[in-house]
Amino acid sequence: MDDLGPIRVFLEVARQSSFTGAARVLGTTPASVTRAVARLEEALGQQLLLRTTRRVSTTSAGAMIAARYTGLLEEFDAATEQIRQESLPDRGQLRLNAPMSLGLRLMPGLVESFRLAYPHVQLQIRLTDRLIDIMEEPCDVAIRISQAPADKSTIWRKICEVPRHVVAAPALFERVSRPQTPDEIDRFSCLSYGDTSEPETWTFQKDRSRRQVQARGDVISNNGDLLYELVLKGGGMALLPDFITSEGVASGAVETVLDDWPVPMLWLTLFYPPYEKLPPLVATFTDFFEVYLEENASGAFRWS
Amino acid sequence: MDDLGPIRVFLEVARQSSFTGAARVLGTTPASVTRAVARLEEALGQQLLLRTTRRVSTTSAGAMIAARYTGLLEEFDAATEQIRQESLPDRGQLRLNAPMSLGLRLMPGLVESFRLAYPHVQLQIRLTDRLIDIMEEPCDVAIRISQAPADKSTIWRKICEVPRHVVAAPALFERVSRPQTPDEIDRFSCLSYGDTSEPETWTFQKDRSRRQVQARGDVISNNGDLLYELVLKGGGMALLPDFITSEGVASGAVETVLDDWPVPMLWLTLFYPPYEKLPPLVATFTDFFEVYLEENASGAFRWS
DNA sequence: GTTATTATTACGCTTGACGCAATAGATTAG
DNA sequence: CTAATCTATTGCGTCAAGCGTAATAATAAC
Numbered sequence: 001m002d003d004l005g006p007i008r009v010f011l012e013v014a015r016q017s018s019f020t021g022a023a024r025v026l027g028t029t030p031a032s033v034t035r036a037v038a039r040l041e042e043a044l045g046q047q048l049l050l051r052t053t054r055r056v057s058t059t060s061a062g063a064m065i066a067a068r069y070t071g072l073l074e075e076f077d078a079a080t081e082q083i084r085q086e087s088l089p090d091r092g093q094l095r096l097n098a099p100m101s102l103g104l105r106l107m108p109g110l111v112e113s114f115r116l117a118y119p120h121v122q123l124q125i126r127l128t129d130r131l132i133d134i135m136e137e138p139c140d141v142a143i144r145i146s147q148a149p150a151d152k153s154t155i156w157r158k159i160c161e162v163p164r165h166v167v168a169a170p171a172l173f174e175r176v177s178r179p180q181t182p183d184e185i186d187r188f189s190c191l192s193y194g195d196t197s198e199p200e201t202w203t204f205q206k207d208r209s210r211r212q213v214q215a216r217g218d219v220i221s222n223n224g225d226l227l228y229e230l231v232l233k234g235g236g237m238a239l240l241p242d243f244i245t246s247e248g249v250a251s252g253a254v255e256t257v258l259d260d261w262p263v264p265m266l267w268l269t270l271f272y273p274p275y276e277k278l279p280p281l282v283a284t285f286t287d288f289f290e291v292y293l294e295e296n297a298s299g300a301f302r303w304s
Numbered sequence: 305m306d307d308l309g310p311i312r313v314f315l316e317v318a319r320q321s322s323f324t325g326a327a328r329v330l331g332t333t334p335a336s337v338t339r340a341v342a343r344l345e346e347a348l349g350q351q352l353l354l355r356t357t358r359r360v361s362t363t364s365a366g367a368m369i370a371a372r373y374t375g376l377l378e379e380f381d382a383a384t385e386q387i388r389q390e391s392l393p394d395r396g397q398l399r400l401n402a403p404m405s406l407g408l409r410l411m412p413g414l415v416e417s418f419r420l421a422y423p424h425v426q427l428q429i430r431l432t433d434r435l436i437d438i439m440e441e442p443c444d445v446a447i448r449i450s451q452a453p454a455d456k457s458t459i460w461r462k463i464c465e466v467p468r469h470v471v472a473a474p475a476l477f478e479r480v481s482r483p484q485t486p487d488e489i490d491r492f493s494c495l496s497y498g499d500t501s502e503p504e505t506w507t508f509q510k511d512r513s514r515r516q517v518q519a520r521g522d523v524i525s526n527n528g529d530l531l532y533e534l535v536l537k538g539g540g541m542a543l544l545p546d547f548i549t550s551e552g553v554a555s556g557a558v559e560t561v562l563d564d565w566p567v568p569m570l571w572l573t574l575f576y577p578p579y580e581k582l583p584p585l586v587a588t589f590t591d592f593f594e595v596y597l598e599e600n601a602s603g604a605f606r607w608s
Numbered sequence: 609g610t611t612a613t614t615a616t617t618a619c620g621c622t623t624g625a626c627g628c629a630a631t632a633g634a635t636t637a638g
Numbered sequence: 639c640t641a642a643t644c645t646a647t648t649g650c651g652t653c654a655a656g657c658g659t660a661a662t663a664a665t666a667a668c
Binding site for chain 4: 609610611612613614615616617618619620621622623624625626627628629630631632633634635636637638
Binding site for chain 4: 332333336343358
């Protein structure tokens with residue numbers, strides 16, 4: 001017995017003590033009610049209702065079953081109703097994913113602000129730098145910083161661009177002169193961002209000319225903040241997004257290098273799992289995120 | 305969404321993270337699984353599973369729904385299983401109905417004995433003298449004492465016969481001589497059993513001759529025990545079943561009258577509501593009752 | 609690049625449920 | 639006591655929904 005229909009019908013008949021009455025309430029015919037009850041009795045293997053053409057009452061089994069099922073059915077309907085409610089755009093669960101460095105800077109304010117606006121949303125925030133297969137760990141939206149989503153099988157949305165600069169501590173240039181062209185970078189120790197054991201390749205662009213340089217050096221890390229700390233200590237040069245370095249640049253703790261050789265900007269994108277249609281709550285977050293970012297972090301990002 | 309099938313399918317897919325695997329477990333085809341999940345998503349109005357041809361995971365909504373429904377479904381199955389268990393012949397609920405006078409004498413011992421034999425049966429015992437419409441108040445078996453079930457719409461079963469005698473206190477005959485024929489009953493005050501305001505009509509039978517006599521008197525009661533008490537006090541004669549009078553007859557407190565003019569015996573019968581098929585527990589009780597009565601009360605009843 | 613696996617969809621079929629009308633049973637009215 | 643009425647059930651024709659098979663599209667593995 002997997003169909004709740006007959007159970008509902010039976011309960012209504014038991015409540016009313018009438019097949020015809022139940023049919024009226026349920027908007028069907030007495031014949032259908034008869035068959036539904038018969039199906040249930042067949043499935044449970046026992047007679048539930050005592051029928052005379054004029055009066056209907058429940059057997060002992062029927063009474064117990066009615067008592068047992070009514071509560072369950074109410075719970076079930078409540079659950080279903082709640083589930084349907086959860087599809088509203090302002091409540092439910094939202095599993096976010098963001099990169100470590102950006103997440104640590106951005107999420108505290110973002111989450112506080114979002115929770116204020118949408119208090120009925122349960123948030124689950126996961127900071128991870130691996131560009132996880134979105135299917136791997138459950139996730140509704142992933143904030144990513146990447147070059148240019150070549151992946152055509154995933155759904156993504158560009159939010160803004162992320163300027164980057166090569167930075168270094170001023171102390172670094174006390175003995176060695178600042179580089180004037182990308183090729184001169186070879187003279188410095190470079191700090192690479194990445195998961196691999198291969199150093200980064202930095203691409204510079206001036207007017208129409210383009211230079212690619214290997215970031216030679218002994219340190220590779222998958223964490224931008226760590227690289228930044230090393231830069232502060234004079235450990236070398238690093239190509240880092242502005243949202244990490246902007247404060248240090250403003251205070252003079254670090255200096256940008258090769259300002260006239262811009263580095264292609266990264267994209268700040270939202271990645272979605274392969275939705276058929278964007279869930280309402282996810283759409284809500286997307287909009288909120290876009291507005292929040294433009295209003296609160298315009299310094300380190302660029303809208304084109 | 306009234307069909308639990310799709311929910312079960314969805315839960316299995318979520319557990320396995322695979323449509324094909326779920327199909328294998330559920331003994332169906334992947335195509336069917338796809339459609340079942342699609343139906344559920346349609347009914348709930350939101351996407352529950354994220355599919356790639358190679359990997360499956362749940363959306364936020366799907367995860368919550370899975371969590372919410374699994375418990376409910378287990379409860380539901382447990383209830384269904386229990387209900388199926390209740391159809392066994394030695395457990396469940398049994399609603400009994402018996403006449404007042406017989407019930408008070410019979411039920412204490414019967415119930416004690418029955419509970420010993422069937423400890424998992426819930427008994428509900430109702431003593432009432434009205435020959436209730438069995439459909440009126442819920443009842444699984446009704447013990448009745450009646451003339452001869454003419455009612456053809458009800459199911460009944462004759463257990464044994466109930467001898468009756470006209471009894472009176474010995475003191476009654478100190479001044480007036482005992483009646484020798486039914487007609488002489490007119491000389492005494494008679495105590496009638498019944499619900500109406502009409503006195504009883506007593507039928508006597510000797511050989512092939514038959515006499516009907518109006519039980520003239522000023523007292524009518526629907527309770528045999530009350531009549532018996534009145535008889536003990538010398539209030540008149542009454543036609544009472546032996547199970548009420550036998551003790552008094554044995555001790556000499558009352559005497560039977562017109563012993564050579566027997567009164568047609570009543571029937572002790574079990575009445576059932578209009579069952580399609582006798583429920584197992586009811587059948588159990590019926591058998592138990594028959595055996596118990598023969599073994600414990602053979603004095604006041606007669607098997608033919 | 610090729611193969612194998614997986615989810616989906618189109619097609620044909622069967623099963624099952626429904627509504628209507630007719631039947632049987634029981635209560636009420638006269 | 640009889641007729642009328644209301645009720646539950648059942649047979650019949652219809653229709654929709656679900657299933658399995660086979661074909662398709664997409665992805666991961668070799």
